[in-house]
Amino acid sequence: MSGPSSIVEALEKRLSPHGLSCRGVVRFGRDDDAPMLPEGGSAAAVVLIGVVGGALWRPFDAWRATEPNQGGADPLDRWSKIVIDQLAADLGAFACYPSEPPYQPFQTWAMRAEGLQCSPLGILIHPQYGLWHSYRGALLFRDWSVDVEPAARGPHACQSCLERPCLSACPVGAISETMFDVAACRQHLATQAGQEGCMVSGCLARNACPVGAAYRYPPAQLRFHMQALKLPD
Numbered sequence: 001m002s003g004p005s006s007i008v009e010a011l012e013k014r015l016s017p018h019g020l021s022c023r024g025v026v027r028f029g030r031d032d033d034a035p036m037l038p039e040g041g042s043a044a045a046v047v048l049i050g051v052v053g054g055a056l057w058r059p060f061d062a063w064r065a066t067e068p069n070q071g072g073a074d075p076l077d078r079w080s081k082i083v084i085d086q087l088a089a090d091l092g093a094f095a096c097y098p099s100e101p102p103y104q105p106f107q108t109w110a111m112r113a114e115g116l117q118c119s120p121l122g123i124l125i126h127p128q129y130g131l132w133h134s135y136r137g138a139l140l141f142r143d144w145s146v147d148v149e150p151a152a153r154g155p156h157a158c159q160s161c162l163e164r165p166c167l168s169a170c171p172v173g174a175i176s177e178t179m180f181d182v183a184a185c186r187q188h189l190a191t192q193a194g195q196e197g198c199m200v201s202g203c204l205a206r207n208a209c210p211v212g213a214a215y216r217y218p219p220a221q222l223r224f225h226m227q228a229l230k231l232p233d
C-alpha cells in the first residue's frame with residue numbers, strides 16, 4: 001500500500017494476528033462521491049481491510065471452533081465484524097462491510113487504492129495475488145491528514161494471458177469476456193456434478209488462473225466460500 005502513515009502501521013499490527021491486512025487507502029477529494037457517515041457528513045478517507053491468500057483461515061477457523069453452533073449463519077462475516085468493529089471503535093473510525101446493503105463500492109475503491117483491474121470473472125486481479133484476495137471490511141475516517149500517493153497501475157495481468165484458461169474451465173460456460181452467467185452457474189452447482197465438482201474444489205474458472213497460484217486458498221477455505229455463496233435467483 002502507498003504512503004507511510006502511523007494509522008496504517010498501527011492497523012497492520014492489529015490486523016496481522018487475524019490474518020488480515022490493509023489493502024490500501026483512498027482519500028476522497030471534492031469531486032468524489034465520498035461515502036456518507038452514520039452520524040452525518042461524508043468520509044475524508046477509507047482504509048480497505050482484506051485478506052490475501054489463505055492467511056485468515058487458521059485464525060478464523062480457530063475462533064469458529066470455540067463458538068456455539070460454529071459461529072452460526074455467515075460466521076466469516078460475524079468474525080470480521082467482531083475484529084473490525086473493535087478497531088473502528090479504538091481509532092474513532094466507522095466500519096462498513098462488503099456484504100451489507102446498500103453495497104459500498106469496494107471494488108471501485110480497490111481499483112483506486114491499489115490500481116487493480118477487473119478479470120473476466122468480475123473479481124479484481126492483483127498482479128501478485130491473482131484472484132486470491134478479497135475484502136472483509138473498511139474503515140471510514142471523518143478526518144484524514146496523511147498524504148496518499150496515487151496507486152501505480154501496471155500492465156493488466158489478463159492482457160498478457162494469451163490462453164485465458166478461466167474462459168474455458170467452467171463446465172457450463174458461465175464465464176465469458178462480457179458477463180458472468182449467474183443462472184447457469186447456480187443451475188450447475190445444484191446438480192450432482194456441481195456438488196461433487198465446484199462445490200468441493202472451488203470455482204474451476206478461478207482455479208484455472210495461472211496468476212498468483214501460490215496464494216490459492218486452502219481446500220477447506222475454498223469449500224467454505226462455495227457453501228457461503230448466495231447466488232441470486
Ligand code: B12
Nearest residue numbers: 098103104105106107108122123124133134135180203225
Ligand atoms: C453482489 C455480489 C456478487 C454477486 C454478483 C451478482 C451480479 N451479477 O452482479 C454474486 C453472488 C454472483 C457474486 C459472486 C462472487 N463474488 Co461477489 N460480490 C458482490 C458484492 C456483495 C456487491 C457487488 C456490488 O453490487 N457492488 C456495488 C457497486 C456499486 O460496487 P462497485 O465496486 O462500484 O462495482 C463493481 C462490481 O459491481 C463489479 N462487478 C461487475 N460485475 C460483476 C460480476 C461479478 C460476478 C462480481 C463478483 C463483480 C462484478 O464491477 C464494479 C467495478 O468495476 C461485492 C461486495 C461489494 N460491496 O462490492 C462482492 C465481491 C465483488 N464479490 C467477491 C467475490 C470474491 C465473489 C466470488 C468469487 C465468491 C466466491 N465464490 O468466493 C463470486 C465470483 C463469481 C465466480 N465466478 O465465482 C469479492 C471480489 C474480491 C475481488 N478480488 O475483487 C467482493 C468484493 C466481496 C469481498 N468480500 O471481497 N458476488
Ligand code: SF4
Nearest residue numbers: 119158161165166209
Ligand atoms: S486466466 Fe488469464 S484472463 Fe483469466 S483471470 Fe487469469 S490472467 Fe485473467
Ligand code: SF4
Nearest residue numbers: 170185198203204205
Ligand atoms: S462455480 Fe463452477 S459453474 Fe460457477 S462459474 Fe465457477 S466453474 Fe462455472
